[in-house]
Amino acid sequence: MLTIKNLHASIEDKSILKGVNLVVKPGEVHAIMGPNGSGKSTLASVLAGREDYVVTAGSINFQGKDLLEMAPEERAREGVFLAFQYPIEIPGVSTTNFMKTALNKIREYRGLEPLDAVSFLKIMKEKMKLVEIDQSLLSRSLNEGFSGGEKKRNEIFQMAMLEPTLSILDETDSGLDIDALKVVANGVNKLKSKENSTIVVTHYQRLLDYIVPDFVHVLYNGRIVKSGTKELALELESKGYDWIKEEAEATV
Amino acid sequence: MTEVAERNITLEGLHDRFGQLDAMVPIHKIRSEAFNHLNNIGLPKVKNEEYKYTNVTKALEKNFNFAPAASPSKIEQTTIDEITFDGLDAYRLVFINGHFSPDLSDNINVKGVSVMNVAKAIENIDKDFLKHFGTVSSKNDDAFFALNTSLTEDGAYINIADNVVLDKPLALCFIIDSSDKSTYTTSRNLIVTGVNSQVDILEIFATQGSEGSFSNTATEIVVGENAHVNFYKIQNNKENAYQVDTTQVSQSRSSVFSTYTFTLNGAIIRNNLNVAIAGEGCESHMYGLYVVDDKTHIDNHTVADHISPNSFSNELYKGILEDNAKAVFNGKVFVRKEAQKTNAFQSNKNILLSDTAVINTKPQLEIWADDVKCTHGCTTGQLDDEALFYLRSRGLDKDHARSFLLYAFAIEVIEQVKLDPLKEYLKHIISERLHKDF
Secondary structure, three states: OOOOOOEEEEEOEEEEEEEEEEEEOOOOOOEEEOOOOOOOOHHHHHOOOOOOOOEEEEEEEEEEEEEEHHHHHHHHHOOOOEEEOOOOOEEEHHHHHHHHHHHHHHHHHOOOOOOOHHHHHHHHHHHHHOOOOOHHHHOEEEEEOOOOHHHHHHHHHHHOOOOOOOEEEEOOOOOOHHHHHHHHHHHHHHHOOOOOOOEEEEEOOOHHHHHHHHHHHHHEOOOOEEEHHHHHHHHHHHHHOOOHHHHHHHOO | HHHHHHHHHHHHHHHHHHOOOOOOOHHHHHHHHHHHHHHHHHOOOOOHHOOOOOOOHHHHHHOOOOOOOOOOOOHHHHHHHHHHOOOOOOEEEEEOOEEEEEHOOOOOOOOOEEEEHHHHHHHHHHHHHHHHOOOOOOOOOHHHHHHHOOOOOOOOOEEEOOOOOOOOEEEEEEEEOOOOEEEEEEEEEEEOOOOOEEEEEEEEEEEEOOOEEEEEEEEEEEEEOOOEEEEEEEEEEOOOOOEEEEEEEOOOOEEEEEEEEEEEOOHHHHHEEEEEEOOOOEEEEEEEEEEEEEEEEEEEEEEEOOOOOOEEEEEEEEEEEOOEEEEEEEEEEEEEEOOOOOOEEEEEEEEEOOOOOOOEEEEEEEEOOOOEEEEEEEEEEEEOOHHHHHHOOOOOOOOHHHHHHHHHHHHHHOOOOOHHHHHHHHHHHHHHHHHHOO
C-alpha cells in the first residue's frame, strides 16, 4: 500500500528526515515512536502533503501512485487521512457542514453521486456512535472552544466519515486522559479492516495498549533506527530512549 | 493653480444650489446655519485628521457640481424588486436621485406610524418633524454633514408612536440614476421611535447609469425609551459611485439599538456612524462587514459615546479586501465620567487577499469613568496557512478551502442579522463573490 524509500525532507533549510524507509501493507498497523524532535510529526506532515516541508530526496509510493506529486487534497481523495496533532479551530464552519462538503468532494473524485441530506445524516449518526461524539458538538464551529479530548475525537470522527485507506494518527494520544484515550482508540479499532492501514505516531507506549500495532519503528535523528513488534514499544517504555540513541550513534 | 480654480467652481456651484432653496420655510434657518458652518470650515482635506486616509473632497471637487439631477428617471418597479431582494416583505419607500417617488413606494397605513417624505414635512411645516430635525446631531460639526444639512430637501421622515411594534420592516431605497450625467444628490432622513416601540429599518443604496455619482446621505435616529431598533445599511453601489453617509443616533434609557453596515461595492464610501448612548441601561450593537475589491475605498468612522451609567456597547467590524481595495476603520469609544459600570467592546478584523490591498485601522478608547470594562482590538492578516492545509487535507481543493475560510470569516457578522431574507441575500452575495477565481 505504502512504500517510503530513502525519504529526505527539510523545513527552512533544516534537514529533518534523513533517509526514511518504510513499507506498510494493507491491514497493518504501524507505530512510529521516538524521542522529541526525531522527525515523527514531520513524517506525518510530509505524508499528508504539508507544503512547508521540502522533500529533497527519496520517494513515496501509495497504491501504485507517486504520492509526492499530489496536492494535499488529491492525497485525501486517494484515501490518505491525517489526524492532526493540533486540530485547527475554524470559527464559522460547523463540523457537519465541513464534513458534508469534504465527503462529497471525495465521492465526486471516486465517481460517486453526492449524498443528499438524509443519507448524509444517516451516515453521520452511525459514525457519531463510533467515537461517542455529540450532535451538538458537530453543529458548533469546527473545533472552536473544544476541549483537547473533543478535538481529538472530532479528528477520529472525520476519519470515520471519510473512510480513508491510510490513516496517520499524529500524537492523537497526547493530552488525553485515560477515558478519552480509550474512546479514541476504540473508534480507531472499530474502523480497522483488512483493506486499510494505520500509522500511529506517538511518544508514549500507553496508546499501543489500546491500538495494538503489528510493527513498531523507532525514529531517531531523521531515520528509522530500529524496528520490531509491539514488544519493542514495551522495552522503550521501561528503558527509555537513551539506549536507542547510543546504539544509533555507535553504528554511525 | 488648477486645484484652486476647481475648488472655486465647487463652492460656486454650492452657493448657486443653496440660493435656489426656499428661504421662507422654517427649516431654512437650520440649513443656513449649516451652510455658514461649512463655509467657515471648508470641506476636509487630507490634513484633517478625520479624513487623513480618505480624500473624498478631491473626488467631489474634481468630478461633480451641485446642479440638480436631470429629468425624471426611468427607474422602474423591477429595479426596486431587484434591490429589495427575494422574500423581503417590507414597507418600501423609494427615493430616486434624492427625491421621493410615490409611484414606486408603498402606501403605508399603519396605526401609530406616521410616514411622509421630508419635502412634504418641510412644506407642511410639520411640528413633530421640526421638533426633532437636527436635534440629535446638534454636536456634529463634520463638514459633509453640514453640507447635507444645508442642501436638505427630501428624504424619509418616520415617526413611530409609543408602544407600536411594526409588523414589517421599513425599507428605504435610495437609487441614483446617473444615466444622463454625473450627479450629486442629497438625502436626509429622520426616524423617531417612541417608548417601547419596535422596528426594523433598512437603508438600501444602489446606483444605475454609467456616469459618476456622489451621494451625501444622512439619517438621524431618535431611539425612544425601552425601544428596540434594528437598523440595516446595504451599500452595493457601482464602481464610479461615491458616497458619504452619516448616521446619527441618540438612545434613551433602556433602549436597544443595533446597526449593521454592509458595504459591497463603490468608488469611495465614507460612513460616519455616531451613537450617543445617552440613557441609562442601554444596549448598542454596531456590526459592519465590507467585502470589496478593485479600487474600492471604504472608510468606516464610528463613535460609541457612553454618557450614562450601566450601558453596554459591542462593536464588530470585519473586512475582506482584494486587488487594490482600501479600507479605513476608526472606532472611537468614549466613556464619560458619569458613565460608570459601562461595558464596551470593540473589534476590527481584516483579511487582505493581495499585496496591494491596504487597511488603516485605529481603535480609540477614551475613558473618564473609573469603574468600567472595555476592550478593543484589531487584527489584520492573510488567510491562515494552517487552516488552509487542514481543509485541504480533508479533500477540499485550494480555492474551495480559501472561499470556505473567507465565508467563515464573513459569516460571523452575517449571522447577527435578524432578518432572514437579508441574511440569505448577504450569504448569497458573499459566496458568489468568494467563489470566483483568486
